[in-house]
Amino acid sequence: MTERCDLLITNVNAATMDPSIVGAYGAVEDAAVAVTGGKIVWLGPRRELPDCTPDEVIDGEGQWLTPGLIDCHTHLVYGGHRAGEFARRLGGESYEEVARSGGGIISTVRATRAASAEQLYRLSEPRLHALMSEGVTTVEIKSGYGLDLDTELKQLRTARRLAQHNPVNIVTSCLAAHALPPEYDGRPDEYIDLICEQILPAVAREQLADAVDMFCETIGFSVDQCQRVIDAAKKLDLPVKVHAEQLARTGATAMAAKAGALSVDHIEYISDADVLAMAESGTVAVLLPGAFYTLHETQVPPVEKLRGAGVCMALSTDLNPGSCPIASLRLMMNMGCNLFGLTPAEALAGVTRSAARALGLCCSRGVLRPGLRADMVLWPMDTPDLLAYEVGALKPAQIFLGGRDVTAG
Ligand SMILES: [Zn+2]
Numbered sequence: 001m002t003e004r005c006d007l008l009i010t011n012v013n014a015a016t017m018d019p020s021i022v023g024a025y026g027a028v029e030d031a032a033v034a035v036t037g038g039k040i041v042w043l044g045p046r047r048e049l050p051d052c053t054p055d056e057v058i059d060g061e062g063q064w065l066t067p068g069l070i071d072c073h074t075h076l077v078y079g080g081h082r083a084g085e086f087a088r089r090l091g092g093e094s095y096e097e098v099a100r101s102g103g104g105i106i107s108t109v110r111a112t113r114a115a116s117a118e119q120l121y122r123l124s125e126p127r128l129h130a131l132m133s134e135g136v137t138t139v140e141i142k143s144g145y146g147l148d149l150d151t152e153l154k155q156l157r158t159a160r161r162l163a164q165h166n167p168v169n170i171v172t173s174c175l176a177a178h179a180l181p182p183e184y185d186g187r188p189d190e191y192i193d194l195i196c197e198q199i200l201p202a203v204a205r206e207q208l209a210d211a212v213d214m215f216c217e218t219i220g221f222s223v224d225q226c227q228r229v230i231d232a233a234k235k236l237d238l239p240v241k242v243h244a245e246q247l248a249r250t251g252a253t254a255m256a257a258k259a260g261a262l263s264v265d266h267i268e269y270i271s272d273a274d275v276l277a278m279a280e281s282g283t284v285a286v287l288l289p290g291a292f293y294t295l296h297e298t299q300v301p302p303v304e305k306l307r308g309a310g311v312c313m314a315l316s317t318d319l320n321p322g323s324c325p326i327a328s329l330r331l332m333m334n335m336g337c338n339l340f341g342l343t344p345a346e347a348l349a350g351v352t353r354s355a356a357r358a359l360g361l362c363c364s365r366g367v368l369r370p371g372l373r374a375d376m377v378l379w380p381m382d383t384p385d386l387l388a389y390e391v392g393a394l395k396p397a398q399i400f401l402g403g404r405d406v407t408a409g
Pocket of ligand 1: 073
């Protein structure tokens with residue numbers, strides 16, 4: 001008797017990213033992959049494929065299949081743009097100076113508050129499409145340009161609506177603790193009260209966020225203030241993640257690791273003790289080379305130490321209007337290698353397996369393995385090294401979301 005399956009892809013090389021398979025990419029060459037009910041049900045060398053009757057067969061023509069890419073840190077729902085500030089920074093002003101003079105995040109807050117839900121949706125969708133066209137099948141989207149109850153909800157609802165109308169998985173984070181809104185000038189603790197007592201409970205009631213994020217920096221919130229946000233998130237059963245140590249060492253990473261955070265993001269200035277704390281807590285290091293590049297930073301995250309300690313390293317765009325208006329995860333893979341010293345295989349792990357872990361989704365995706373979602377990309381390439389090496393010309397041949405072909409026509 002033969003077993004049926006929905007889809008069989010044969011004659012492919014699979015970069016499974018499965019760490020239990022020997023080799024940098026967990027490669028299975030001349031493989032076959034069977035999919036049923038949106039999940040991978042079999043993957044292995046083609047010659048070992050058991051009898052099966054597929055509804056559809058795809059000849060992979062010797063191309064490479066990877067897990068769908070995952071962008072685990074974006075702020076892509078926002079109003080306006082900051083091209084004017086770009087010019088100011090090129091003229092010599094720092095990100096911090098621009099932020100302190102009423103620009104920066106607050107100028108995007110003004111534009112996002114002013115935008116209708118419909119305008120916000122229409123501005124955000126092309127950014128999402130740019131990522132999807134590169135084979136991104138899961139995207140995290142943060143709020144944080146509202147900084148008041150209504151606008152934070154508007155941003156998160158927009159993210160949920162993007163998921164309803166586009167073939168992509170979207171997970172959301174409430175980043176109300178992103179910056180101090182002007183109406184709370186000089187009263188940061190009262191704004192933290194608003195987040196903990198009103199914004200997070202409302203977001204949780206509507207199930208609008210899958211996690212809670214915060215900006216723990218000299219120009220953001222203090223460790224003590226962020227600890228209060230973490231405590232409030234825990235009461236609502238929401239996991240946390242932290243923008244940490246991008247501009248200076250603040251102790252944010254130690255706090256996050258202690259709290260069992262999913263990830264700490266940026267971490268250019270972490271100490272050796274912070275690295276060990278992350279290794280112990282299993283907190284993922286999310287590296288954001290696009291922001292490093294845009295801000296002309298010079299302090300690189302301690303990749304060698306993170307690697308040595310066995311900390312999972314994810315890579316993401318940080319897609320946002322200020323420090324990284326770059327909607328390309330593939331470019332981040334290239335930058336992760338060129339600027340931070342990742343290997344091409346680490347870069348691919350950073351946008352698949354490790355990115356899934358950074359979102360708390362490693363049980364369902366990020367690796368090609370039976371039992372996991374059939375989010376997969378077929379690439380016309382003869383080695384997966386090309387994904388980090390080149391930018392622009394290599395496009396997915398086919399993109400599958402839960403086994404369904406969602407390649408844009
Ligand atoms: Zn960010």
